[in-house]
Amino acid sequence: MKVEVHGLTLTYGDAVAVSDLDLTVDEGESLVLLGQSGCGKTSTMRCIAGLETPTSGVISIGGRPVFDSGSGVNRAPNKRNIGMVFQSYAIWPHMTVFENVAFPLRMKGRKGAEIRAAVRETLELVGLDHLADRGASLLSGGQMQRVALARSLAMQPSVLLLDEPLSNLDARLRHRLRMELRELQLRLGVTSMYVTHDQDEALALADRIALMQSGRIVQIGTPPEIYAQPGSASIAEFLGVDNIIPVTREDGSCVRLTATGQKVAVEPYAEGGDLRLCVRAEDVVLGPESTEAVSYRHLKKKKR
Numbered sequence: 001m002k003v004e005v006h007g008l009t010l011t012y013g014d015a016v017a018v019s020d021l022d023l024t025v026d027e028g029e030s031l032v033l034l035g036q037s038g039c040g041k042t043s044t045m046r047c048i049a050g051l052e053t054p055t056s057g058v059i060s061i062g063g064r065p066v067f068d069s070g071s072g073v074n075r076a077p078n079k080r081n082i083g084m085v086f087q088s089y090a091i092w093p094h095m096t097v098f099e100n101v102a103f104p105l106r107m108k109g110r111k112g113a114e115i116r117a118a119v120r121e122t123l124e125l126v127g128l129d130h131l132a133d134r135g136a137s138l139l140s141g142g143q144m145q146r147v148a149l150a151r152s153l154a155m156q157p158s159v160l161l162l163d164e165p166l167s168n169l170d171a172r173l174r175h176r177l178r179m180e181l182r183e184l185q186l187r188l189g190v191t192s193m194y195v196t197h198d199q200d201e202a203l204a205l206a207d208r209i210a211l212m213q214s215g216r217i218v219q220i221g222t223p224p225e226i227y228a229q230p231g232s233a234s235i236a237e238f239l240g241v242d243n244i245i246p247v248t249r250e251d252g253s254c255v256r257l258t259a260t261g262q263k264v265a266v267e268p269y270a271e272g273g274d275l276r277l278c279v280r281a282e283d284v285v286l287g288p289e290s291t292e293a294v295s296y297r298h299l300k301k302k303k304r
């Protein structure tokens with residue numbers, strides 16, 4: 001279901017964790033909230049889940065408000081039909097895999113046969129059907145996260161919230177689970193919000209990426225949009241662009257390097273006179289001595 005957040009603010013005493021944040025996640029979309037540690041990603045998710053009471057704002061799921069500071073609406077977390085997976089393996093070690101996934105369904109008063117079918121189905125989805133009877137404490141980190149995922153999917157949530165679910169796993173497993181998650185998201189079409197500080201993860205998982213800094217969304221777009229046109233030099237830097245060079249705007253499609261006075265032909269997409277030229281190393285082309293050949297190459301690239 002569609003998630004709409006308007007003017008969300010969350011403060012802890014004097015500290016502002018989320019600041020007047022607006023965000024829409026479309027039905028069936030995978031939106032990734034990307035930003036460095038401490039920028040307010042978890043706080044935003046906790047507000048949507050109902051684990052934190054926002055200072056102000058409105059949060060709607062499927063067009064119905066679950067929180068509205070104006071009218072006093074504040075639905076309990078278990079009344080929001082949200083599935084959640086966290087970084088820590090929040091599963092019950094004394095239960096079997098099957099019981100872990102079945103538990104929330106039992107709490108909802110579902111019948112035995114119905115529970116068995118739902119658990120089998122979701123364990124199959126995450127590739128754990130063969131481990132249904134194993135004690136959860138005997139699982140690897142990756143398997144535990146699959147159990148957590150199965151448990152949240154078994155509830156058929158309106159929205160799936162994932163907060164750095166792969167961060168505790170080693171690099172190879174993280175990579176594999178990332179692919180599996182994306183495949184699952186596309187197959188099930190479940191509306192999901194995924195939090196990470198890892199840009200590769202964001203690029204792989206997102207329909208759209210919302211970039212967050214200091215409690216605000218500073219840019220939102222598809223992975224290619226964000227990658228090709230970071231909204232500011234600090235976003236470019238966060239995305240791993242190494243060369244960030246102060247320049248001033250010249251007339252036409254030109255900037256001048258502040259340090260050396262050299263003129264460079266580029267088309268600025270930002271307003272203002274003081275700009276930053278952000279160059280990815282892989283985009284630098286070594287050409288022959290004749291500048292014509294270089295600009296011809298450049299033109300050819302542009303036409304495509």
Ligand SMILES: Nc1ncnc2c1ncn2[C@@H]1O[C@H](COP(=O)(O)OP(=O)(O)O)[C@@H](O)[C@H]1O
Pocket residue numbers: 012015016017035036037038039040041042043044
């Ligand atoms: N329970 C809390 N009490 C006080 N400050 C908090 C609490 N939780 C988070 N913060 C602060 O709010 C800001 C955002 O934190 P968080 O949402 O966890 O960021 P992220 O998930 O992006 O790393 C940080 O500055 C953090 O220190």
Ligand SMILES: [Mg+2]
Pocket residue numbers: 041042043
């Ligand atoms: Mg966090």
